[in-house]
Amino acid sequence: MKISKAEFVKSIADYKTAKILPKPQIALVGRSNVGKSTLINILCSQNKLAKVSSSPGKTRLINLFNINDDFYLVDLPGYGYAKVNPQEKDRWSEMMENYFALAKDLKHIFLLMDIRREPSQDDLQMSLWIQHSAIPCTIIATKADKLPKSRRKPAASLLSDKLAMTFATPTIIFSSLEKSGISEIRQRIGDIMDDKPLYKRD
Ligand SMILES: Nc1nc2c(ncn2[C@@H]2O[C@H](COP(=O)(O)OP(=O)(O)OP(=O)(O)O)[C@@H](O)[C@H]2O)c(=O)[nH]1
Ligand SMILES: [Mg+2]
Numbered sequence: 242m243k244i245s246k247a248e249f250v251k252s253i254a255d256y257k258t259a260k261i262l263p264k265p266q267i268a269l270v271g272r273s274n275v276g277k278s279t280l281i282n283i284l285c286s287q288n289k290l291a292k293v294s295s296s297p298g299k300t301r302l303i304n305l306f307n308i309n310d311d312f313y314l315v316d317l318p319g320y321g322y323a324k325v326n327p328q329e330k331d332r333w334s335e336m337m338e339n340y341f342a343l344a345k346d347l348k349h350i351f352l353l354m355d356i357r358r359e360p361s362q363d364d365l366q367m368s369l370w371i372q373h374s375a376i377p378c379t380i381i382a383t384k385a386d387k388l389p390k391s392r393r394k395p396a397a398s399l400l401s402d403k404l405a406m407t408f409a410t411p412t413i414i415f416s417s418l419e420k421s422g423i424s425e426i427r428q429r430i431g432d433i434m435d436d437k438p439l440y441k442r443d
Contacts, residue, residue, distance in 0.1 A: 242431030246309050247285035252302040256339045261305060265312040266346050267433060270367060271353030273297030273319030276383040279417045280353065281306060281316050284426060291316050298322035303340055312348075312434060320363045341374070349377050349433045351426075352404075356382040356396050356414065360403050368404040378410050379429055385416040 253259040269277040278291035278300055290306065292299055297319065304316040317340070318333060341347070350371055354364060371378045382397040393414050401412045413429065415422035 242427050242434065244285055244308055244427070246307070247287060247290060247314075248307050249290060250305040250307045250313065252304050253340075254302050254336060256303065256336070256343045259303075261313075263346055264307075265348040265434065266305075266315050266344060267312065267349045267351060267430065268315040268317055268340075268344070268347055269351045269353060270317050271319055271383075272355075272361060272363060273299075273322035275319060275353045275355050276415075276417060277319060277353055278316050280351075280381065280383070280415065280426075281314055283417050283420065283423060284314070284430075303336065313346075315344075315347075320367070321361065341370075347376060349379070351379050351381050353381045353383050354400050354404070356385050356393065356400065357387055360400065364404065368406055372406060377433070378406065379426075380404065380406075380410055380412040381422070381426065382412055382414045383416070385414045385421060386418040 250261070251259070253261075269280060271277055274295075274297040278293045281291040282288055282293065285306070285308070291304060300316055300318045302318065306314045306316065308314055317337065320333070352364075352367065352371065354360065360368070380401055382393075382400055385393050388396055397412045397414050401410070411429075413422050413425045415426065
Protein backbone atom coordinates (compact mmCIF):
# COMPACT_ATOMS: atom_id res chain seq x y z
CA MET A 242 0.00 0.00 0.00
CA LYS A 243 1.31 3.40 -0.97
CA ILE A 244 1.18 6.17 1.63
CA SER A 245 0.64 9.34 -0.38
CA LYS A 246 -0.56 11.54 2.49
CA ALA A 247 0.46 11.44 6.14
CA GLU A 248 -0.30 14.21 8.60
CA PHE A 249 -0.52 14.70 12.33
CA VAL A 250 -4.13 15.11 13.46
CA LYS A 251 -4.04 15.55 17.23
CA SER A 252 -2.70 14.44 20.59
CA ILE A 253 -5.28 13.04 22.94
CA ALA A 254 -5.06 12.67 26.71
CA ASP A 255 -8.65 11.69 27.30
CA TYR A 256 -10.26 9.60 24.59
CA LYS A 257 -13.70 10.13 26.18
CA THR A 258 -13.81 13.75 25.16
CA ALA A 259 -11.80 13.44 21.94
CA LYS A 260 -13.73 14.42 18.87
CA ILE A 261 -12.28 12.57 15.93
CA LEU A 262 -13.69 11.53 12.60
CA PRO A 263 -14.69 7.87 12.61
CA LYS A 264 -12.11 6.03 10.54
CA PRO A 265 -10.36 2.68 10.90
CA GLN A 266 -7.36 2.76 13.22
CA ILE A 267 -4.15 0.77 13.42
CA ALA A 268 -2.45 1.24 16.81
CA LEU A 269 1.21 0.70 17.61
CA VAL A 270 1.81 -0.71 21.08
CA GLY A 271 4.90 -1.87 22.92
CA ARG A 272 7.36 -0.94 25.63
CA SER A 273 8.98 2.48 25.71
CA ASN A 274 11.91 2.87 23.36
CA VAL A 275 11.01 -0.16 21.22
CA GLY A 276 10.65 2.07 18.14
CA LYS A 277 6.93 2.82 17.65
CA SER A 278 7.33 6.48 16.69
CA THR A 279 10.33 5.66 14.51
CA LEU A 280 8.30 3.10 12.58
CA ILE A 281 5.56 5.67 11.89
CA ASN A 282 8.13 8.10 10.50
CA ILE A 283 9.70 5.48 8.25
CA LEU A 284 6.36 4.19 6.98
CA CYS A 285 5.32 7.73 6.15
CA SER A 286 8.76 8.71 4.73
CA GLN A 287 8.96 11.72 7.06
CA ASN A 288 11.71 12.31 9.62
CA LYS A 289 9.80 14.39 12.12
CA LEU A 290 6.18 13.40 11.87
CA ALA A 291 6.23 11.50 15.19
CA LYS A 292 8.60 12.55 17.97
CA VAL A 293 11.44 10.12 18.61
CA SER A 294 13.99 10.03 21.43
CA SER A 295 16.82 7.79 22.55
CA SER A 296 15.48 7.95 26.12
CA PRO A 297 12.27 6.04 26.94
CA GLY A 298 9.00 7.87 27.59
CA LYS A 299 9.06 10.31 24.68
CA THR A 300 5.47 9.74 23.57
CA ARG A 301 3.19 10.68 26.48
CA LEU A 302 -0.14 11.07 24.73
CA ILE A 303 -2.20 9.24 22.13
CA ASN A 304 -1.12 10.67 18.78
CA LEU A 305 -3.27 10.26 15.70
CA PHE A 306 -1.90 10.45 12.17
CA ASN A 307 -4.18 10.70 9.17
CA ILE A 308 -3.05 8.36 6.41
CA ASN A 309 -4.33 8.94 2.87
CA ASP A 310 -7.55 10.34 4.41
CA ASP A 311 -8.50 6.66 4.78
CA PHE A 312 -7.38 5.61 8.25
CA TYR A 313 -5.38 6.58 11.32
CA LEU A 314 -2.06 5.28 12.51
CA VAL A 315 -2.10 5.67 16.29
CA ASP A 316 1.18 6.23 18.11
CA LEU A 317 0.69 5.20 21.73
CA PRO A 318 2.90 5.92 24.73
CA GLY A 319 5.01 2.91 25.57
CA TYR A 320 4.75 0.91 28.76
CA GLY A 321 7.59 0.31 31.14
CA TYR A 322 9.11 3.70 31.71
CA ALA A 323 6.33 4.94 33.97
CA LYS A 324 7.02 2.22 36.54
CA VAL A 325 9.43 4.39 38.43
CA ASN A 326 6.77 7.01 39.02
CA PRO A 327 3.44 5.63 40.36
CA GLN A 328 1.47 8.78 39.51
CA GLU A 329 2.68 8.72 35.91
CA LYS A 330 1.92 5.01 35.73
CA ASP A 331 -1.67 5.58 36.91
CA ARG A 332 -2.12 8.34 34.37
CA TRP A 333 -0.77 6.06 31.65
CA SER A 334 -3.03 3.15 32.66
CA GLU A 335 -6.16 5.27 32.72
CA MET A 336 -5.38 6.86 29.36
CA MET A 337 -4.72 3.49 27.72
CA GLU A 338 -7.72 1.76 29.30
CA ASN A 339 -9.99 4.53 28.07
CA TYR A 340 -8.49 4.32 24.62
CA PHE A 341 -8.92 0.57 24.29
CA ALA A 342 -12.42 0.68 25.76
CA LEU A 343 -13.64 3.52 23.55
CA ALA A 344 -11.74 3.21 20.26
CA LYS A 345 -14.42 1.22 18.48
CA ASP A 346 -12.72 1.76 15.12
CA LEU A 347 -9.53 0.01 16.23
CA LYS A 348 -9.06 -2.53 13.49
CA HIS A 349 -5.60 -3.89 14.05
CA ILE A 350 -2.71 -3.76 16.52
CA PHE A 351 0.96 -3.75 15.71
CA LEU A 352 2.70 -5.14 18.79
CA LEU A 353 6.32 -4.03 18.64
CA MET A 354 8.96 -6.12 20.40
CA ASP A 355 12.71 -5.60 20.53
CA ILE A 356 14.11 -8.62 18.69
CA ARG A 357 16.88 -9.05 21.32
CA ARG A 358 14.75 -8.98 24.45
CA GLU A 359 12.71 -11.48 26.40
CA PRO A 360 9.04 -10.45 26.56
CA SER A 361 8.47 -8.52 29.79
CA GLN A 362 5.49 -9.01 32.13
CA ASP A 363 3.93 -5.98 30.46
CA ASP A 364 4.44 -7.50 27.00
CA LEU A 365 2.82 -10.75 28.12
CA GLN A 366 -0.08 -8.88 29.69
CA MET A 367 -0.53 -6.89 26.49
CA SER A 368 -0.55 -9.99 24.32
CA LEU A 369 -3.12 -11.60 26.63
CA TRP A 370 -5.30 -8.53 26.43
CA ILE A 371 -5.04 -8.51 22.63
CA GLN A 372 -6.18 -12.13 22.51
CA HIS A 373 -9.11 -11.42 24.83
CA SER A 374 -10.15 -8.44 22.78
CA ALA A 375 -9.93 -10.52 19.57
CA ILE A 376 -8.43 -7.60 17.69
CA PRO A 377 -6.18 -8.96 14.93
CA CYS A 378 -2.51 -8.33 15.58
CA THR A 379 0.86 -8.39 13.89
CA ILE A 380 4.07 -8.70 15.89
CA ILE A 381 6.86 -6.45 14.64
CA ALA A 382 10.33 -7.48 15.81
CA THR A 383 12.28 -4.20 15.88
CA LYS A 384 15.97 -3.24 15.91
CA ALA A 385 16.88 -6.26 13.78
CA ASP A 386 20.14 -4.48 12.87
CA LYS A 387 21.34 -5.27 16.40
CA LEU A 388 21.55 -8.97 15.52
CA PRO A 389 23.55 -10.69 12.80
CA LYS A 390 21.34 -11.68 9.86
CA SER A 391 21.58 -15.41 10.62
CA ARG A 392 20.10 -14.91 14.11
CA ARG A 393 17.13 -12.77 13.19
CA LYS A 394 14.58 -15.37 12.08
CA PRO A 395 15.22 -17.72 15.01
CA ALA A 396 15.02 -14.78 17.45
CA ALA A 397 11.75 -13.55 15.93
CA SER A 398 10.10 -16.97 16.05
CA LEU A 399 11.22 -17.47 19.64
CA LEU A 400 9.64 -14.14 20.48
CA SER A 401 6.42 -15.13 18.81
CA ASP A 402 6.41 -18.50 20.64
CA LYS A 403 6.93 -16.80 23.98
CA LEU A 404 4.08 -14.39 23.39
CA ALA A 405 1.92 -17.43 22.68
CA MET A 406 -0.80 -15.65 20.77
CA THR A 407 -3.84 -17.88 20.29
CA PHE A 408 -4.13 -17.08 16.63
CA ALA A 409 -1.39 -17.45 14.08
CA THR A 410 -0.23 -13.88 14.40
CA PRO A 411 2.50 -13.18 11.86
CA THR A 412 5.82 -11.64 12.80
CA ILE A 413 7.59 -9.10 10.61
CA ILE A 414 11.28 -8.38 11.18
CA PHE A 415 12.06 -4.66 11.00
CA SER A 416 15.07 -2.37 11.18
CA SER A 417 14.84 1.38 10.88
CA LEU A 418 18.56 1.66 10.20
CA GLU A 419 18.53 -0.84 7.36
CA LYS A 420 15.00 0.11 6.33
CA SER A 421 14.18 -3.59 6.17
CA GLY A 422 10.69 -4.99 6.67
CA ILE A 423 8.98 -1.83 5.47
CA SER A 424 7.51 -3.26 2.29
CA GLU A 425 6.06 -6.18 4.29
CA ILE A 426 4.51 -3.77 6.79
CA ARG A 427 3.05 -1.62 4.01
CA GLN A 428 1.67 -4.72 2.33
CA ARG A 429 0.17 -5.78 5.65
CA ILE A 430 -1.51 -2.40 6.09
CA GLY A 431 -2.96 -2.75 2.58
CA ASP A 432 -4.36 -6.19 3.46
CA ILE A 433 -5.82 -4.88 6.73
CA MET A 434 -7.56 -2.03 4.95
CA ASP A 435 -8.79 -4.30 2.16
CA ASP A 436 -10.25 -6.65 4.77
CA LYS A 437 -8.26 -9.57 3.40
CA PRO A 438 -8.31 -12.62 5.67
CA LEU A 439 -5.39 -11.97 7.98
CA TYR A 440 -5.00 -14.97 10.17
CA LYS A 441 -6.28 -18.42 10.66
CA ARG A 442 -6.65 -20.59 13.72
CA ASP A 443 -3.64 -22.69 14.73
N1 LIG B 1 19.29 0.45 15.98
C1 LIG B 1 17.98 0.75 15.87
N2 LIG B 1 17.48 1.77 16.63
C2 LIG B 1 16.15 2.03 16.51
C3 LIG B 1 15.30 1.31 15.65
N3 LIG B 1 14.04 1.79 15.77
C4 LIG B 1 14.12 2.80 16.68
N4 LIG B 1 15.38 2.95 17.12
C5 LIG B 1 15.87 3.92 18.11
O1 LIG B 1 15.24 3.63 19.37
C6 LIG B 1 15.01 4.84 20.11
C7 LIG B 1 13.55 4.93 20.54
O2 LIG B 1 12.73 5.09 19.42
P1 LIG B 1 11.24 5.67 19.51
O3 LIG B 1 10.65 5.51 18.14
O4 LIG B 1 11.22 7.03 20.14
O5 LIG B 1 10.59 4.62 20.53
P2 LIG B 1 9.07 4.57 21.06
O6 LIG B 1 8.66 3.14 21.06
O7 LIG B 1 8.21 5.51 20.31
O8 LIG B 1 9.26 5.06 22.58
P3 LIG B 1 8.18 5.79 23.57
O9 LIG B 1 7.68 7.01 22.88
O10 LIG B 1 9.00 6.07 24.80
O11 LIG B 1 7.11 4.80 23.89
C8 LIG B 1 15.46 5.98 19.19
O12 LIG B 1 16.77 6.34 19.56
C9 LIG B 1 15.45 5.35 17.80
O13 LIG B 1 16.37 5.95 16.91
C10 LIG B 1 15.88 0.25 14.86
O14 LIG B 1 15.22 -0.45 14.07
N5 LIG B 1 17.23 0.05 15.01
MG1 LIG C 1 7.12 7.13 20.88
